Amino acid sequence: MKVTGVLPLFLPFYRRLWPGRLVDLSMTLFKATALEAAILAGHLLLYPTGLVQERRCAPLAAGEGTTRLPARPGPPVVLLHGFIDNRSVFVLLRRSLVRNGGQRVESLNYSPLTCDIRTAAELLGRHIEEICARTGSDRVDIVGHSLGGLIARYYVQCLGGDLRVRTLVTLGTPHSGTRAVPLASAHPIVRQMRPGSEVIEELARPAPGCRTRFVSFWSDLDSVMDPLEAACVDHPDLDALNVRVTGIGHLALPVHPAVAAGIREALEAARAEETVAGGLTVA
Numbered sequence: 328m329k330v331t332g333v334l335p336l337f338l339p340f341y342r343r344l345w346p347g348r349l350v351d352l353s354m355t356l357f358k359a360t361a362l363e364a365a366i367l368a369g370h371l372l373l374y375p376t377g378l379v380q381e382r383r384c385a386p387l388a389a390g391e392g393t394t395r396l397p398a399r400p401g402p403p404v405v406l407l408h409g410f411i412d413n414r415s416v417f418v419l420l421r422r423s424l425v426r427n428g429g430q431r432v433e434s435l436n437y438s439p440l441t442c443d444i445r446t447a448a449e450l451l452g453r454h455i456e457e458i459c460a461r462t463g464s465d466r467v468d469i470v471g472h473s474l475g476g477l478i479a480r481y482y483v484q485c486l487g488g489d490l491r492v493r494t495l496v497t498l499g500t501p502h503s504g505t506r507a508v509p510l511a512s513a514h515p516i517v518r519q520m521r522p523g524s525e526v527i528e529e530l531a532r533p534a535p536g537c538r539t540r541f542v543s544f545w546s547d548l549d550s551v552m553d554p555l556e557a558a559c560v561d562h563p564d565l566d567a568l569n570v571r572v573t574g575i576g577h578l579a580l581p582v583h584p585a586v587a588a589g590i591r592e593a594l595e596a597a598r599a600e601e602t603v604a605g606g607l608t609v610a
Contacts, residue, residue, distance in 0.1 A: 355548075358574070359576050363575075363577070366578045366579055366582055367578055370415065370416060374412075375415075377416070377434075378436075379436075380435075381414060381433060381434050381435075401468070402464050402467045403430070403458055403464055403467050404424055404431065404432045404468045404469070404594065405455065406432065406433070406434040406470050406471075407471040407472070407476070408435075408437075408472055408473075408475050409471075409472045409474045410473060410474040410516065410517070411439050412439075412472070413436050413439075414435065414436050416581050417434055417470075417581055419582050419587070420470070420582070421434065424590070424591065427588075431462065433458060437451070437478070442514075442515045442516050443516065444481055444516060445481065445485075447478045448478050448481040448482040448486055451478055451482045452488060455467055455488065455492070456491075459491065465491075466493045467491060467492060468492070468493055468496070468594055468597070469495050469496065471495065471496070471498070472498045472500075472580065472581045473499050473500055473551065474500070476543075477502070477520065479495050480495060480502065481526065481529070483537070483539045484530055484537060484539075484565075488539070489538040489539040492539045493539065493540070494540045494542065494593065495539050495541050495542070496541075496544070496593055497541070497543045498586070499545065499549050499551060499552065499577045501551075501552060501557045502557060503527060503556075503561065504520060505520055505521070505552050505553050506553040506554075507551050507553040522557075531562070534564040537564055537565055539566075540566045540567075540568075540597060542567070542568045542570065542590075542593040543567065544580060544590075545558030545559055545572065546572045546573070546574075546576060547571060547574070548576050549580075550577060552577070572585075
């Protein structure tokens, strides 16, 4: 099942495009480009802080002298970055999820030398098993940016990860493959993100009974997606909601506060559905 929604960060500008609207279009493109440049500059400064894996702290037992706000019932949220990136891209999103949603959040790094989506998905599976064992939760939610979302989807759909992943939220992920930046095809993992690659073909195969719910945020100004709709989940066997974000680019998706609010709503909706169904697991 596929449903498409809209998250309006700017007013949609291309529905009625005539000469009088060209100025508005130019201004929207200018704002989006300026925002992407500012985010890139800030991320370059933060990048060194995310090079090492996040420190894992076991939950404190009651009576250890520390007062903590209770975590909201539900699985831990795992954040998975994109190509040639690290967990520092999620600094703002992580803060938003912890402060406003009350979720327990963990950020994972995979090596920038990773050359195969399948291998990265197997490694993700081992990380998820460790997180579940450490937290006592049977399942997790995952938020994946760009390539991170594709790695998580492969884990869910092809490696049995739907048993562990309740909700997979993807941000600018090339679900059906992207033709953008042709010169980048020299890298093997970029070739796997091209339309018609073996990985993309595997993800297009039937997936009956998949237990994971998918929420895909895609932007109408995402220069990394070609075509733009490549970032939508379009599969008859998957329970998927595609949310169009207007007026921002690829780098802004894991940073923009409106997208963060949309992610919190998606995770809260999953929790509410489990509560109504009487199947909520308090992790």
